[in-house]
Amino acid sequence: MVEKYNIRTDLALEEKERFESDHVEVQGVILTEEYDEENEIRITTVRIETENGAKVMGKPVGSYITIEAPEMAVPDEGYHEEISQQLRKFIGELLPKRKMEKILVVGLGNRQVTPDALGPYVVDNLHITRHIIEEYGKYATGEDEVWSVSAIVPGVMGQTGMETVEVIRGVVAETKPDILLVIDALAARNSKRLNRTIQIADTGINPGSGVGNHRNAITEKTVGIPVIAIGVPTVVDAATIVGDTMDNLLSAVEVSESLKGMASVIKGYSPAEKYELIKELIAPHLNGMFVTPKDIDETVRRISYTISEALNMLFAASAT
Known part of the structure; x- marks a missing residue:
């Protein structure tokens, strides 16, 4: 019965929890936790190390870091700054260890649908530097070493008629970034995780998979460069x-x-x-329906700023 249990979630942590609740041990999957008592932030890392583990979990081999912060939906500036610092740290840990200078940030989602607007909102607040460096050199930014940051918001297929990965491949071929960073809204299994959780993964992303809209994956295999994905669950399945x-x-x-x-x-x-x-x-009236909190407009904008601040701090640091 477990294999038929196709729960709607994008979080690797929730997939692991599902098997634990069914008393099924997944070989090749390692889970570690740490807890920041002062800020009430829980960090869970799920590492899928084997192809067998990937098959059972339904997710590619790689690392999935989940930051759970119960107060993330609250407008506390100091708390959000702490989350930004944590986010900056863990994204940095997932970056490839070789020297990298150029990054392309992709804000996935639909700006017209608030629960799906996280990616576009993050891009709105990024410090973009590629055009300055291309025109005047890196010293024009006031730093000796700085990331060349470019960004796009490719929209969704209903707006463009194109798969998102097709748009990204074209931009990657033209601008030749070292790494791709994608931001997207996710679906969760546990309503308590809505707008209180951030997942970072070094495996790329399948846009829309959590809500049943299966688009082509955005991974190193499909775009040709390493991909780091950042996501926040903003909707939950009615079931x-x-x-x-x-x-x-x-x-x-x-x-x-x-x-x-x-x-x-x-x-x-x-x-x-x-x-x-x-x-x-x-079924059939509520099957396929997804629910989001009533204050989603304010919350998504606040969280998008938290993520963009983490990225701006990371990119302002010396290129690795």
Whole structure:
């Protein structure tokens, strides 16, 4: 049943948690955690080291770093600055170890749909330097060593009629960056992670996969240069919310003698079985629906600024 349990999430951490809840050990996948008590920030790294692990997890071999910050949706400037510092550190760790000077940032998503506008908003706040360096040299930026930063917002297929990876390949061929960094909105399994989690991966990204829109992957194999992906979950599958509500309901009715039998039967279902049951119960009206918080406009703009500040700090540092 586990293999049929096709949960809608882009987070490698949640895929690993799913197997743990089903008491399935995934060979070739290593999970490590660290916790910053002062700032209440949890860092989880999922490393998929084998092809077998990649097949089971449904994600490519590589590293997936998840920053969970419960207060990230709150307008606390000092807290967001701390997140930016952490983000800068972990992106730097995923950069290839060879010397790199030119980076192309791609803001994926649709600016007209707020939960999907994270990528374009991040690009809006970046310090772009490629045109200055091309025209006047790197010393015009006031630094001895500086990244050459360029960025694009390629839109979505409904706007351009082109696969995003086709647009990116053309830009990469023309501008020849050393590395590609893509930013996109993601889907989560746990509603508590919405707008409170950032995932960084060195494996690239499949735009729209979390909401069922399977576009061509943006990876080193498809674009020819290393790809680092940054994503924030902004939507959750309706079936997930119904499932969480059902669990809460079952916990409540366990105290009722007349309903205790029903609760014990459903409690005996595995997470996979419960998820499939819920999908059947809510179809066709809610099946395929995704939900986002009501304050998404303000929250996405705030988080986009947090990410862009991390990137601006990283790119202002000496080229590695």
